Structures are given as structure tokens and as C-alpha cells.
Amino acid sequence: MRRVLVATDFSEGSRAALRRAFALAGRHGVDVTVVHAAPPGLGVELVEAASRALRDLVRDAAVPVEAVVATGSVGPEVVAEAERRQAGLVVVGARGAHRPRDLFPGSTAEQVVELSPVPVLVVKRAGGSAYSLALCAVDATSRSFRAARSGLALTRGTPYLLLHGVTVLGENLLRLTGADDRAIRELRRGQLAVARPEVERLAAGLTPAPAEVLVEAGRPEDLVPDLADRRGADLVVVGVERGSGLRHALIGSVSRHALREAPCDVLVVPLT
Numbered sequence: 001m002r003r004v005l006v007a008t009d010f011s012e013g014s015r016a017a018l019r020r021a022f023a024l025a026g027r028h029g030v031d032v033t034v035v036h037a038a039p040p041g042l043g044v045e046l047v048e049a050a051s052r053a054l055r056d057l058v059r060d061a062a063v064p065v066e067a068v069v070a071t072g073s074v075g076p077e078v079v080a081e082a083e084r085r086q087a088g089l090v091v092v093g094a095r096g097a098h099r100p101r102d103l104f105p106g107s108t109a110e111q112v113v114e115l116s117p118v119p120v121l122v123v124k125r126a127g128g129s130a131y132s133l134a135l136c137a138v139d140a141t142s143r144s145f146r147a148a149r150s151g152l153a154l155t156r157g158t159p160y161l162l163l164h165g166v167t168v169l170g171e172n173l174l175r176l177t178g179a180d181d182r183a184i185r186e187l188r189r190g191q192l193a194v195a196r197p198e199v200e201r202l203a204a205g206l207t208p209a210p211a212e213v214l215v216e217a218g219r220p221e222d223l224v225p226d227l228a229d230r231r232g233a234d235l236v237v238v239g240v241e242r243g244s245g246l247r248h249a250l251i252g253s254v255s256r257h258a259l260r261e262a263p264c265d266v267l268v269v270p271l272t
Contacts (some may be wrong), residue, residue: 001088001154007078007233008110010053013095016126020265022089023128024061024121024154026225031064037077038069047071073230075111082118088165089154090116094124094259110259113240119151122259125234131265134160135233136210137224137254138202140195145202148240148267152206154267155235162210163227164199165254166191166221221257234264239271 006021008014018034025032036054038047051069054087058065070077082181092109110123134155138144153161168188174235175184194213203213216223228236240255 001028001029003031003033003085003087004028004089004091005035005078005082005085005087006059006091007035007037007074007093007108008054009036009074010057010272011093011095012126013093013123015092015093017093017121017123018057019126019128020121022061022195024089024091025063027130028154029033030088032058032061033066033068033081033087033123033153034058035068035070035078035081037074038071040071042071064097065110074108075115078108078112080119081113082116086215087118089119089121089125091121094122103269106128110256113255113259117270119154119267120270121154122266124263124265131158131235132232133231134158134237134267135163135224135228135231136160136222136237137163137165137258138239139220140164140198140202142202143271144239145205148237149206149237151237151267151269155237158235159211160237161212161227161231161233162199162203162206163214163216163220163223164195165223166195166217167216167219168170168217182202192217221253224254224258225261225263228258229263235267236262236264237267237269241271 004021004025006017008018021032035052038050058067068081070081071146085134090112092112094109113120136148138148168191171187192215200213203210222234236258237260238255255268
């Protein structure tokens with residue numbers, strides 16, 4: 001990674017993203033580009049005022065910083081600037097100046113995740129200290145594990161849990177036929193036993209190794225935010241199909257739920 005690009009609208013949420021971007025850039029020894037996207041048709045005086053405010057915002061940064069004011073829709077402009085400057089990571093705040101809730105359909109953060117060809121870190125918490133625990137969600141494919149490897153490289157040194165969620169086939173049917181809890185537990189146990197060896201085989205190729213490999217029964221999109229909360233993770237790492245619009249495929253659903261519901265920062269890595 002040669003550069004981190006961070007978007008700002010001067011809100012408190014984007015200030016948290018800025019602090020996180022500076023901290024990551026410092027640890028990786030790379031430059032930062034800070035981008036503010038001004039609405040089309042904004043007068044020259046207001047654009048100049050935005051440029052001055054942006055320069056003031058980054059004046060005391062401890063890393064090399066380039067400040068850019070672009071014009072256009074925020075999501076596309078942020079991604080276009082990232083591509084022009086060959087950024088290896090885009091950082092955005094979960095809450096902008098006009099977003100009273102954490103994250104919901106159509107937000108700038110979701111737009112950037114949908115469009116970006118490089119990993120996107122969505123910052124939900126203030127502070128720039130090193131992450132203490134990451135939860136990395138995977139499916140049982142090598143592409144998913146490549147995404148995990150790329151994401152973990154961006155937060156090197158952070159201990160992490162590896163999570164693979166298994167939607168148990170036939171569980172609802174058993175419940176409809178009146179099966180007892182023991183039968184449900186046996187069904188889950190059998191399907192988890194089948195899934196675990198492949199997940200552990202793929203996990204063996206990760207360096208550093210995960211602190212724990214979790215193979216859990218349940219919908220992955222529900223498990224990720226729930227386990228992040230219960231285990232105290234301050235970062236979730238998930239993969240997404242590029243171009244899926246976060247609407248197609250299991251991993252897209254997992255990413256969408258993590259972005260909206262995880263209680264911590266979320267790093268979304270395109271599958272390759």
C-alpha cells in the first residue's frame with residue numbers, strides 16, 4: 001500500500017475517519033490524500049472556502065498529506081480520486097453531516113463500498129489507536145481467504161478471530177415436523193463437523209494464524225454483528241463481490257449487515 005485516501009465532509013464522523021486514516025498511514029509509512037466532494041454548481045467562493053477549511057483540517061498532520069476538493073457526487077468522486085492516486089485503502093466515516101443514523105441504504109459509505117476496487121474501511125468509532133481484536137468473516141472458498149489475507153495485512157499486528165457461519169440445511173423442516181431440541185442439536189453438530197475441516201485447512205495458510213477458528217451455526221449475516229459485539233471486537237473484516245452492489249451473493253449480504261449493524265469499524269475487501 002502506497003497511499004490512504006480518506007473522505008471528509010467536515011462532520012464529526014468524518015473527523016473520526018481522518019484520525020483513523022492518519023494513524024494507519026503512520027503505521028504503514030505511507031501518504032494520505034484527503035478528499036472533500038463539493039456539490040455540483042457550488043459557487044467559486046464556497047469552493048475556495050472548502051479548500052481553505054480542508055487545508056486547515058490537515059495542517060498539523062504527522063504524515064504527508066495532500067488535500068483535494070473535487071466536484072460531484074460524493075461516492076463516485078471519492079472512488080475516482082482513489083483510482084487516480086492509486087490508493088490502496090479508502091477510509092470513510094459511517095456518519096456524515098446529513099446522516100443521523102449510523103448507516104442505512106444509500107449512504108455514502110455504502111456507495112463507496114459498492115464502487116471501490118480497493119478495500120474500504122468504514123469508521124464507526126472515534127480514536128486512532130491500534131485495533132485490539134478483529135473478527136474476520138469467511139466462507140469456505142479460497143477467494144474469501146485471499147480477501148481475509150489482504151484485509152489483515154492492512155491491520156497487521158491485530159489479533160483476530162476467524163468466523164465461518166453455516167446455515168444449517170433442514171433445520172426449519174425439522175422444526176415444522178415437531179423435532180425436539182436434541183434432534184436439532186444433532187443436525188447442527190453434523191453439518192458443522194462437515195464444514196470445519198475445509199475451513200481449518202484454508203485457515204492454515206493465514207499468517208499470522210487466527211487466535212481462534214469459529215465455525216458456528218446460523219445465518220452469517222446475523223452471526224457477524226452478534227459475535228463482534230459479544231467478543232468485543234473493534235474491527236470486522238468481510239469480503240464483497242466487486243460489482244455486486246451489496247445485493248447479490250451471500251458475502252454481499254454479510255457485508256451489508258456488517259456495515260449497518262456491527263458495533264465497530266468495518267473493513268470491506270473486494271474478492272479477487
